[in-house]
Each structure stands twice: as C-alpha cells, then as structure tokens.
Amino acid sequence: MPLQMKLSAITLDCPDPLALAAFYQEATGLEPHPKSDADFAGLNWGDGLLIGFQRVDDYRAPSWPEQTVPQQLHICFKVAEDLDVAEARLLELGASKPDHQPPDHQPNEEKWRVLIDPAGHPFCVVRE
Known part of the structure; x- marks a missing residue:
C-alpha cells in the first residue's frame, strides 16, 4: 500500500531567491x-504547498532546450x-520566450506556451 504522502514544497535553485520569488509572486498573486x-x-499556496527559491553559489541556469545544463525541473x-x-504579462515581469518550442507544442500553441523564468528555468502556461 502506498504511503499517504502530500506534496508540501517544491524548491528551485537560483542566484537570487528574493528576485525570483518576486517574479513568481507577481505572476501568481501568491503570498510570500x-x-x-x-x-x-x-x-505559500492556499492548500499548504510552498514554492521555494534557494540561493546556490555559482548557479548555472538550465540550457533549454539543449541539455548542457539540464532543465532540472519543469513547472x-x-x-x-x-x-x-498571460504570455505578454509574464514577459513584462521578466520571463522570456525561447525561439524553440517543442514540435509537439507548435500545433498546440493555442493550448500552452513554454517560457523561461528570470533564473533560466523553463515553465509552461497552459490554458485552463
């Protein structure tokens, strides 16, 4: 029988935790x-989930879509x-949109987009 586990936190490595938290706070409206x-x-998410940002010395941003430095996490x-x-607002906040979108995303760009946060982590926005 599986353990009764509930995800409580997701933490991203980055060079500046406060700056990356500010980006995601503006994007999501979550409370610091x-x-x-x-x-x-x-x-803090309303259901108790925490998204965390931890300082890493000599942080190397993922090199998506190449894997010279793996993406490590995709949210x-x-x-x-x-x-x-949504994309325009996220770009205003400091995200970027890579030229490369995975081939399976191209016909579905009306359903989701791949963006890169200010620390280099790829993430998707998906139409609800």
Missing part, C-alpha cells in the same frame, strides 16, 4: 512566506486568461 530572506524565499501553470495576455 514570512521568513523569506536572501538565502531562501518562499511563496506548468494553468491560466484562465487568454494565452496571449
């Missing part, structure tokens, strides 16, 4: 964890907004 600092910052976010609106 009250003990966030320059070495570890977090955002997907559902958005209620039109994807063009």
Whole structure:
C-alpha cells in the first residue's frame, strides 16, 4: 500500500531567491512566506504547498532546450486568461520566450506556451 504522502514544497535553485520569488509572486498573486530572506524565499499556496527559491553559489541556469545544463525541473501553470495576455504579462515581469518550442507544442500553441523564468528555468502556461 502506498504511503499517504502530500506534496508540501517544491524548491528551485537560483542566484537570487528574493528576485525570483518576486517574479513568481507577481505572476501568481501568491503570498510570500514570512521568513523569506536572501538565502531562501518562499511563496505559500492556499492548500499548504510552498514554492521555494534557494540561493546556490555559482548557479548555472538550465540550457533549454539543449541539455548542457539540464532543465532540472519543469513547472506548468494553468491560466484562465487568454494565452496571449498571460504570455505578454509574464514577459513584462521578466520571463522570456525561447525561439524553440517543442514540435509537439507548435500545433498546440493555442493550448500552452513554454517560457523561461528570470533564473533560466523553463515553465509552461497552459490554458485552463
């Protein structure tokens, strides 16, 4: 029988935890964890899940889509907004959109987009 486990946290390595937390806070509207600092910052989801950002010395951003430095983690976010609106807002906040979109994404660009956060982590926005 499997353990009764509930995911409680996801933590991303980065060079500047407060800056990356600020990006995701603006993107999601989540509340910052009250003990966030320059070495570890977090955002609280309503269901108790924490997304954390931890400082790593000599951090190397993923080199997506190449795997010279693996992507390490890929997060997907559902958005209620039109994807063009969501993408434009995320780009304003500091995300970037890679020229390369996986071939299986191209015919589905009306359903999801691959973006890169300010620390280099790929993530998707998915139409809800």
